[in-house]
Amino acid sequence: DCLSLAIGDGANDVAMIKAAHIGIGISGQEGMQAVNASDYAIAQFAYLKKLLLAHGRFNYRRVAKLTLYIFYKNLLSSSCLFWYAFSNAFSGQKFFPEGGIQLYNILYTNLPALLLGIFDQDVKTSSALSTPTLYTPGISNTYFNNKLFWQWLCEAIVEAAMITYLPFFFIRGTEANLTSLWEYGTMCFITVVFTANLKIFFQQYMWVWFEAVAFVFTVGSLFATLLVYESELFLWFDWEYHKVFSATIREQQFWVTFFGFMVIIIGREVYAKGYTRAFHPTPYQIVQEIDMLGGSKIEEKTVQSKLRKRAPSLVSFGIDSFFKQQEIKRRESVRLSLRHTIAGVVSDGATSPSMELSPVRLSGSLRGSMEGLHRFRGAAKGIIAANRLRAGTENGFSYSYDPETVMAEKMRILTGRARKITADAFWASSDDEGTEGSRSRFSSFRSLRSNNSNDSLVDLGGEEKKGEE
Amino acid sequence: RCCLKSVEEASRRPEDTDFKQQRLKAWQPILTPAWVIGTFLLVGIIFVPVGVVLKGLSDEVVEYKCQYDGSGADEDSSDCTISPSCKITTDDLTALSPGASPDPCNITINVDKKMEGDVYVYYELHNFYQNHRRYVKSREDAQLRGETFTSKNDLKDCLPLVEKGDTILSPCGLIANSLFNDVITLQNTEIDMAEDDIAWESDKDAKFDQPDDFVKERYTGTGTATDAACQTQLSSNGDVPSDQLSNVGSTTFEGEQWCYFYNNEDDITYLYEVFPEVINPVEGVNNEHFIVWMRTAGLPQFRKLYGRIEQDISEGTQLTFQITPRFIVDEFDGKKFLVVSTTTWFGGRNPFLGIAYIVVGAICLALALLFFAKHAISPRKLGDTRYLVWKDQ
Numbered sequence: 001d002c003l004s005l006a007i008g009d010g011a012n013d014v015a016m017i018k019a020a021h022i023g024i025g026i027s028g029q030e031g032m033q034a035v036n037a038s039d040y041a042i043a044q045f046a047y048l049k050k051l052l053l054a055h056g057r058f059n060y061r062r063v064a065k066l067t068l069y070i071f072y073k074n075l076l077s078s079s080c081l082f083w084y085a086f087s088n089a090f091s092g093q094k095f096f097p098e099g100g101i102q103l104y105n106i107l108y109t110n111l112p113a114l115l116l117g118i119f120d121q122d123v124k125t126s127s128a129l130s131t132p133t134l135y136t137p138g139i140s141n142t143y144f145n146n147k148l149f150w151q152w153l154c155e156a157i158v159e160a161a162m163i164t165y166l167p168f169f170f171i172r173g174t175e176a177n178l179t180s181l182w183e184y185g186t187m188c189f190i191t192v193v194f195t196a197n198l199k200i201f202f203q204q205y206m207w208v209w210f211e212a213v214a215f216v217f218t219v220g221s222l223f224a225t226l227l228v229y230e231s232e233l234f235l236w237f238d239w240e241y242h243k244v245f246s247a248t249i250r251e252q253q254f255w256v257t258f259f260g261f262m263v264i265i266i267g268r269e270v271y272a273k274g275y276t277r278a279f280h281p282t283p284y285q286i287v288q289e290i291d292m293l294g295g296s297k298i299e300e301k302t303v304q305s306k307l308r309k310r311a312p313s314l315v316s317f318g319i320d321s322f323f324k325q326q327e328i329k330r331r332e333s334v335r336l337s338l339r340h341t342i343a344g345v346v347s348d349g350a351t352s353p354s355m356e357l358s359p360v361r362l363s364g365s366l367r368g369s370m371e372g373l374h375r376f377r378g379a380a381k382g383i384i385a386a387n388r389l390r391a392g393t394e395n396g397f398s399y400s401y402d403p404e405t406v407m408a409e410k411m412r413i414l415t416g417r418a419r420k421i422t423a424d425a426f427w428a429s430s431d432d433e434g435t436e437g438s439r440s441r442f443s444s445f446r447s448l449r450s451n452n453s454n455d456s457l458v459d460l461g462g463e464e465k466k467g468e469e
Numbered sequence: 470r471c472c473l474k475s476v477e478e479a480s481r482r483p484e485d486t487d488f489k490q491q492r493l494k495a496w497q498p499i500l501t502p503a504w505v506i507g508t509f510l511l512v513g514i515i516f517v518p519v520g521v522v523l524k525g526l527s528d529e530v531v532e533y534k535c536q537y538d539g540s541g542a543d544e545d546s547s548d549c550t551i552s553p554s555c556k557i558t559t560d561d562l563t564a565l566s567p568g569a570s571p572d573p574c575n576i577t578i579n580v581d582k583k584m585e586g587d588v589y590v591y592y593e594l595h596n597f598y599q600n601h602r603r604y605v606k607s608r609e610d611a612q613l614r615g616e617t618f619t620s621k622n623d624l625k626d627c628l629p630l631v632e633k634g635d636t637i638l639s640p641c642g643l644i645a646n647s648l649f650n651d652v653i654t655l656q657n658t659e660i661d662m663a664e665d666d667i668a669w670e671s672d673k674d675a676k677f678d679q680p681d682d683f684v685k686e687r688y689t690g691t692g693t694a695t696d697a698a699c700q701t702q703l704s705s706n707g708d709v710p711s712d713q714l715s716n717v718g719s720t721t722f723e724g725e726q727w728c729y730f731y732n733n734e735d736d737i738t739y740l741y742e743v744f745p746e747v748i749n750p751v752e753g754v755n756n757e758h759f760i761v762w763m764r765t766a767g768l769p770q771f772r773k774l775y776g777r778i779e780q781d782i783s784e785g786t787q788l789t790f791q792i793t794p795r796f797i798v799d800e801f802d803g804k805k806f807l808v809v810s811t812t813t814w815f816g817g818r819n820p821f822l823g824i825a826y827i828v829v830g831a832i833c834l835a836l837a838l839l840f841f842a843k844h845a846i847s848p849r850k851l852g853d854t855r856y857l858v859w860k861d862q
Contacts, residue, residue, distance in 0.1 A: 095767060121491065170821055208494070235675060256815075260822075286856050290852040292497065
C-alpha cells in the first residue's frame with residue numbers, strides 16, 4: 001500500500017535504491033554506482049525537495065490529467081458513433097467524415113493535450129515548494145483513481161449522447177439539408193472536437209502564449225482540413241462528402257444549435273468547478289488564490305504555523321524545518337528561559353520537570369510554571385509526533401541514526417514522567433495560543449538539537465545565540 | 470576539489486532561461502465566483518431573448534403536413550382532405566397490367582394563413598432507414614459519374630442489388646433503385662410548382678453524369694419524333710455504332726422532342742427503364758429528384774424537397790395536389806407525408822430550438838442567482854488558509 005522512496009549516494013545504497021519503489025541516486029562524492037542503479041539522479045541531497053514538491057507534484061498532476069483526458073476524448077468520439085447506432089437500425093453506419101475520424105487524434109485533439117501534459121502548472125513553483133500540503137494529492141491518489149476514471153468515462157458517454165441526439169430535437173425535419181446523413185454527422189463532429197478541446201480549458205491552469213496558439217491552430221485545422229477534404233481533390237476518396245462541410249457551416253440553424261450545445265456542456269463544467277472551488281475548495285485552489293492575490297499579502301508565517309499545527313508530518317516538520325529555519329528564525333521571538341529549562345532537563349535526563357522561568361512573552365494571562373510545563377509538554381508532543389513519523393511506523397519513512405531520534409527517545413521518557421500534570425485544556429485552546437505554542441515548540445526543538453549536537457546546519461543567529469549556555 | 474567541482478557544475482548546469490526553468494509567463498485564470506455568476510448571467514441574458522426571437526420566427530412559418538399513407542393516414546385532419554385514399558400496397562402494384570398506372574388521389578389543403586415567398590413542397594417518410602450501413606454502402610460512384618461497367622464483378626459495392634434478371638443495373642445499388650417514385654403534381658392552374666434547383670449544385674456538377682456513351686440530341690425533323698426518325702438523325706452524326714442503331718429512341722422532354730441513345734441496352738438496364746414515371750431518358754441520372762434521393766438521410770424520419778412554389782399563396786386558397794402513388798411503405802410500417810411549408814431566413818418550422826434557448830437561458834439565470842445567493846450568505850474568503858488541511862481522501 002505504501003510507496004517507498006530511497007535516496008543514497010554510495011555503493012552501499014544501491015541495494016536500498018533498487019528495492020524501493022523510487023530510487024534516487026546522488027551523483028557526486030561517492031561515485032556513480034548509486035546513480036546508475038537509480039530511477040532519478042540528482043546532484044545534491046538538497047535537490048530532493050524540489051524533485052518531490054515541484055517536479056514530482058507537477059508531473060503527477062500532468063500525467064494523470066493527460067491520461068484521463070485521452071481516454072475521455074476517444075470515448076467521446078466513439079460513443080457518438082455508438083449512440084448513433086440506435087438510429088441506424090444498429091447497422092454500424094458511421095456518420096462522421098472519414099477523413100475527420102482519421103485526423104481526430106492526429107490533429108484536432110492532439111496539441112492542446114500534449115502541451116497540457118508538458119507545461120501545465122497549477123500553482124507557482126515557489127508556492128509548491130513552500131506549501132507541502134499541496135503534496136498530499138499524490139499520496140492519496142487524488143488525481144487518478146477509480147472513481148475519477150469512471151467519472152470521466154461516464155462524462156464522455158453522456159455528452160456523446162447529448163451531442164448525437166440533441167440535434168434531432170433542435171433541427172428536426174425543417175431544413176431539408178441538415179437532415180442528410182453526412183451533414184448531421186458533420187454537425188456532431190464539429191461539436192465533438194470543440195467539446196474535447198474546451199475540456200482542456202478546465203484542466204489547464206497556466207496559459208502560455210503558445211498554448212493559446214495551439215488551441216487556435218487546432219480548431220483552425222479542423223476547418224481547413226475538412227474544407228480540403230470535401231473538395232474535388234478528395235472526390236476519389238470520399239465521394240459522398242463532397243461539399244458537405246461547407247454546406248453545414250453555412251446553415252444558421254447549425255450555429256445556433258452549436259452554441260446552445262456549448263453552453264449546456266461547458267456551462268455544466270463551469271458551474272461544477274466554480275461551485276466546488278467556492279464552497280468546497282481543495283488546498284491547491286487556495287494556494288492559487290493566494291498566488292493570485294499576491295503572496296506577500298497573506299502572512300507566510302500564518303500559513304506555516306497553521307500548517308504545522310494541523311499537519312504534523314515529516315514533510316512540514318522535518319524537511320521544512322530543516323530548510324526553512326532561516327525564515328522562521330526571522331519571525332519568531334525568543335523563548336530564552338524555556339530553552340534553558342528544557343535544555344537542563346534533557347541533559348540531566350532524570351530530573352522531574354520543575355522549572356523556573358524567567359519572564360517569557362506570553363499571550364493572554366497565562367503565567368507561571370504550569371504554563372511552562374504545558375508548553376514543554378506540547379513541545380514534547382510535537383517532537384515526538386514528528387519523530388514517530390520519521391521513525392516510519394505510520395508513513396514508511398526510514399532514517400538511519402541521527403541525533404533527533406536519540407533526543408526523541410529521551411523526550412518520550414520525560415513526558416512519561418510529566419503525564420501526571422493535567423489541564424490539557426490550556427494547550428488545546430485558542431488560535432493565538434496555538435500559534436505561540438507552535439512557535440515555542442519549534443524553538444525548543446531547535447535548541448534541543450543545537451544543544452545536543454554541534455550541528456552547523458541549524459544556524460540560530462545572533463539573538464538566540466545570546467541565550468545559549 | 471572545489472574549483473574542479475565548480476567548473477563541472479558550470480558546464481552541466483541547465484540554462485537559466487524561463488523555458489527550461491519552467492518560469493514561463495502565463496495567464497493563470499481562476500474561476501472566482503464573480504466569473505461564474507457573471508458568465509451565467511450573461512448567457513442567460515443573451516439566450517432568453519434569442520430564444521424568444523427564434524420561437525417567433527418559427528411561429529411565423531406556415532406549415533401543412535398531410536399523412537397520406539401508412540397507419541393513421543386516413544384519419545381526419547383539419548388541414549388536409551384526401552380523396553380517394555392514397556394508400557397503396559404491393560398487391561395493388563402487381564395487379565396492375567403492364568404500362569398502367571395506379572389510380573391517382575387528390576390532397577386538398579386549405580390555406581388559412583397567407584404563405585409568402587418561396588413555398589416549399591416536401592415529401593416526408595417515416596421508418597425508412599436510409600442511414601443503414603448496407604444501404605448507404607450500396608452504390609457505385611464511378612458508375613453514377615458516367616463510367617460504363619459491363620461486368621457485375623466490378624460492381625461489388627452495389628451488392629446486394631447489382632442486376633435485374635441477367636442485365637446489369639445502371640445505376641446499381643439499393644439507394645438508386647429504391648427511388649421514391651410517387652409523382653406529385655400541383656393541380657392549381659394559376660400556381661406553378663417548379664421541380665428544378667432542388668438538388669445541390671455541387672452534386673449536379675460533380676457527382677452525377679450520364680454514361681460516357683450516352684447520346685442525346687434535339688429532334689431536328691418536323692412533327693413528332695419517332696424512333697425511326699431519330700435513328701436516321703443519329704446515324705448520320707456518327708455518334709452511334711451502326712449495330713446499335715435500334716436502341717435509339719425518341720421522347721418528349723420539357724416540351725421538346727428529343728432523340729437519345731443508350732449503349733448496350735441488351736445487357737444493361739438503365740434508370741429510365743426502372744422508373745419510367747419519374748425519370749425521362751433524356752436526363753437519366755441528372756434528374757433532380759433522383760439526385761435529391763441519392764443524398765441519403767441521416768435519420769429514419771426525414772424530409773426531402775420535391776418542389777418549390779415561387780409565388781405567394783393568399784389566404785383562403787385551396788391547394789390541390791394530385792399524387793400517383795407507387796412507393797410502398799406498409800411493408801415496413803412506414804408512413805408517407807406531404808408537407809407544404811414556408812421558410813424564414815432561419816429555416817422552417819422549429820419551435821424546439823426557440824424553446825430550448827429560452828429554457829437554457831432561464832436555467833442559467835436561475836443558477837446564477839442561486840450561486841449569488843449562496844455566495845452572499847456564506848462566502849468563502851479568497852485565499853482562506855483555513856482550508857489548507859491535510860485531508861485524507
